[in-house]
Amino acid sequence: MTTARMLRSDEPTARLPRPRYSYGALLATSQRVCWQLEDVIGGRSLDFTRPFMPESLARTADVEGLSADERLALNQIRGHGYLCTFGIVEEFIVPFVLDHVRPRLGEGDECVRALLQLAGEEAKHIHLFRIFADMFRAGFTTPCDVIGPAEEIGRAVLSHHPLSVALAILQIEWMTQRHYVDAVHDDDGVDPLFRRLLKHHWLEEAQHAKLDTLMVEALAAACYDDERERALDGYLDIGAFLDGGIAQQAEFDAVALERAIGRRLPDAQRKAMIDRQRQAMRWTYLGSGMTHPEFLGTVERCLGPAARARLEAVAPMFS
Ligand SMILES: [Fe+2]
Ligand SMILES: [Fe+2]
Secondary structure, three states: OHHHHHOOOOOOOOOOOOOOOOHHHHHHHHHHHOOOHHHHOOOOOOOOOOOOOOHHHHOOOOOOOOOHHHHHHHHHHHHHHHHHHHHHHHHHHHHHHHHHHHHHOOOOHHHHHHHHHHHHHHHHHHHHHHHHHHHHHHHHOOOOOOOOOHHHHHHHHHOOOHHHHHHHHHHHHHHHHHHHHHHHOOOOOOOHHHHHHHHHHHHHHHHHHHHHHHHHHHHHHOOOHHHHHHHHHHHHHHHHHHHHHHHHHHHHHHHHHHHHHOOOOOHHHHHHHHHHHHHHHHHHHHHHHHOOHHHHHHHHHHHOHHHHHHHHHHHHHHO
């Protein structure tokens, strides 16, 4: 981005959308709702007699050819995948936000503190997800593979234009809101500790989603028109890359289930289960954010109505 600027004599078109949120108000809310790891865990442990993932995200309750116990094991494997997937995506959010805040150090105390608070909270979330993944491994007994390594995935994502990366992060932040509000709120069967994780994540991510909106707006305003036009391509490339990871994870989860239940599934049943689980993960990690009204609104304000229409055209693939 910097090199391209140095070669151009024109200035970015100032098309500043009116900021929808204030750094000061978001900082104050962040400080009020901020929690510690102990507030979430507090001596509790995972209950392996219960599902970990809400059914609207897991879609494991009606997988054909599995007993009730086997479906429960698949749901819990998906819970482990959720912990590890968030660990991975949050690892590229931290360096992105730190890179974003450095050139903005002169833009006011509230802006700098709010963005650094966000980065600190993401580092804490990574820690929380790791502790939960350790608790899972201690109780589940058979190994479950996950995609990675996180550094390599992060490098691939961060190689895109900052506006494309900021859009991907904004989508992730809004999807965490949906995961708790839409899915967990009404699902009484979910393990209480896993529900606490989703709730506490939701509490802090509510501010992140708004701060990310401000980041997207600031980056979009600093871009040339052609950079803005290409930003959605970059965002879709990141989505396609993550979708490839999801396909791999669905295969890993089938292997993990077979290990856990001690039998190989018949080929046709195995394939049907992997296809269904892949689609469930597409909704969990891509569709639930991509179709969030707040995300679509920001895309339309910052990139224009044609960009929003493109997104709405591809979203059904991830439903
Ligand atoms: Fe987070
Ligand atoms: Fe976040």
